[in-house]
Amino acid sequence: MQQAALSVSSLAKSYNGRTVLDDVDFQVHRGELVAFLGANGSGKSTTLKCVAGLAEPDAGRIELDGQQLAGLSGRQLALARSTAAMVFQKIHLVPRRTALDNVCAGGLARVSGLASVSPMFFSRQLREEAMACLDRVGLADRALEKVGRLSGGQQQRVAIARALCQRAAVLLADEPVSALDPNAAEHVMALLAELAHEENLAVAAVLHQPELAIRHADRAIGLLHGSIAFNAPVAELNEKILHTLYSPERNAA
Amino acid sequence: MSVLTEPRAGKAAKSWNTASSAPAALRVPVDPNRGRKRMLWVSAAAVIVALHVLAFAGTDFDPALLVDGWQGMARFISDAFPPNLDWETVIKPGLDATLVTLWIGLLGTTLSIPSALVLAVLASRTTTPHPAAYQVSRSILSFFRAVPDIVFALIFVTAVGLGPFAGVLALICHNTGVMGKLWAESMEETDQGPQQALSTAGASKLQQIAHGSLPLVIPQFVGLLLYRFDVNVRSSLVLGLVGAGGIGLLINQAIKSFQFDTMLTHIIIVLVLIIIVDQASGFIRRKLAV
Structure with missing residues (x-):
């Protein structure tokens, strides 16, 4: 094994x-x-x-x-x-920032210098990786929306995308x-199972x-x-x- | 607690079971500390009254004096009317000086942002990197807050001479202390979840603050900043009195040369400025709150 x-x-x-x-x-x-x-x-x-x-x-x-x-x-x-990446019951995203910026923050351990200070300085590479993570959870079309405007289930999926951007095992x-x-819960659980089996x-x-x-x-x-x-x-x-x-x-x- | 409430619940239930028409009632237990609490109230009231007696004596508080001296006040006010509305010698210099007052307030506020921000992050329990940094930055903030801006102005005047620059420096110092404290407090009150989430993602402390804590408090920070701008414009008026330039200086000169009608014009200009600044900052803060 x-x-x-x-x-x-x-x-x-x-x-x-x-x-x-x-x-x-x-x-x-x-x-x-x-x-x-x-x-x-x-x-x-x-x-x-x-x-x-x-x-x-x-x-x-x-x-x-x-x-x-x-x-x-x-x-x-x-x-x-x-x-190891963590996803929380209370989601813990920054509601005023876009879904994309929140997902990029998952990759902060890999950035240094100016990018540590503001999302304005995130590299194109990091943004594109974050977009792929958002796409993986089915929210690529909401990338530039503020997280506070998304539904609870969508927010939790953004949080999962942030965990993916962390490149965790x-x-x-x-x-x-x-x-x-219940509906959103079902959706999120199916996504977690999918990530285990396919990724x-x-x-x-x-x-x-x-x-x-x-x-x-x-x-x-x-x-x-x-x-x-x-x-x-x-x-x-x-x-x-x-x-x-x-x-x-x-x-x- | 449960020992006290349980028998009451039991009795109430019984009276309903017997379907009696009178509502259930139970004697309210006597608070065993009632005497002590009453004593505490009485002594607190006695202390407050005693302090006020001392304060009245210490400030020569005497309403009769005000009644007797009303003519002096009436003469002063009648001298001030009508206000001197001469454009060249009064209104134009007044408006120019008011603009200087506004600039002092603006720079005193914005230039204190970097120092206030650094000290606020260090002095907030949720973001400070070390307890020692927390204590030191709290002490620095307390010092800047405790020394009045007018004292800072007097100190800076000795270095850079009379004029608005000394006023700006004084406001930067005092405002760093006040705004830093307000910001640190609003940071301690915000949700630490996002910061915690980023810490599990391997983000450094600085990254956690920049991407987890600060973005949550920006609306509060801007609101407090506007409030401080409002206060600082008013403070810079008083700074003018000690030689830091602006309209305060003109008011002081008018009083000293007994030109009370000129003084009144300046005061009216100040009043208009204060109302405009107050309304504008209030408007923006309301917009931000939504």
Whole structure:
């Protein structure tokens, strides 16, 4: 089997003495979409945040595209981490800028000098690459529109284009469709699956709806109280497993 | 909290079950801190009253004096009427000087943009590269804000002599302090999401600020800039009084040579300028807010 694009082992994390992640091991390979399922507080978002560098794990090893993150620091760590791109529930684009400028910003790690200061100085090469990324998500015709004027689903697709412009091997999506209507959610999930299968990306998506995972993902990882309780192709997901994964939430509510 | 509210909910439910016609009622619990809170209010009020007594004494506040001296004021005002509307000696120099006042306000505002921007980025918790840079830039901003522009003007007059240039330099210093603080605060209030997203994309801190934070706050920045321009034009009037040129200087000269009718003309010109600047900046800020 080929080397995993994202490999996590013995990941542990606690906030104020409360264990959020406990000995989490998993791999995501190129060409597959892995859905992370679990109740609120089960640690699925924290897992992605640890990989993206938005949370600091207490212990564990993270390997991105064959490169070990431990031991790196500063600029080197930032560059190694940029192998993984992140898509957020709240999208996090700049609404006043055009879709194209927002997508170009995904490639900032490759630019230096004046282009660091204003989109006016982005190179033609970067713009054309960003256009191709927008085209990949089906929004080439909206390139010069301000992001704030696009619909939620279109905005999330621009955010995915920004991740593509980052030339990442791994795409991390933290509840990418929780803020979208069912139709737009379906569209975005289909796009993520397509990117995994056709562009050979390793996609890891935290999802709140198991049905979306069953329809679009190849494999599901279920977290329960910060540990992996399920890790198998989505075909093996059944009522009993879902009940186990989501029962803590029912008990609390 | 839940201990207090639960029995109340329980009782209310019971009275509805029995379908009694009287609405459910429960005695409001007595706040155990009521006495202390009342004491706090009374002592706060006493302190404020005491401060005002001291302030009245310290400023020789005496309304009777104002009533007795009304003739002096009436003489002064009647001397000022009618305003001296001579074009060559009063209105034309007045308009020229007003333009200088406007230029002082404009340059004092725009030339402080670079320094205010750098200090604002360093002094905003969300964009500062280091806690030490945050503390240092906050201190610099506080200093520039605390020293009044008129004091800066007096200092610069000793270096560059009397005239508008000293006024511009003074406004740059004071406005850097005020605008830098306002900008830093509006930056701390904005959404950090885009900046965070760019950090995961491997963008440097400078790139995160230029492409994630600053584009979000530009409308607020421009609004505050226009507000400061408005204030700075008015400040440059006062700077004229200490020799920094502009219409303030002419007003001062008119008073000193007892030409109150000339003074009145100048004041009317100033009034018109202030209204125009205020309306124009208000109009642009409203347009930006939409």
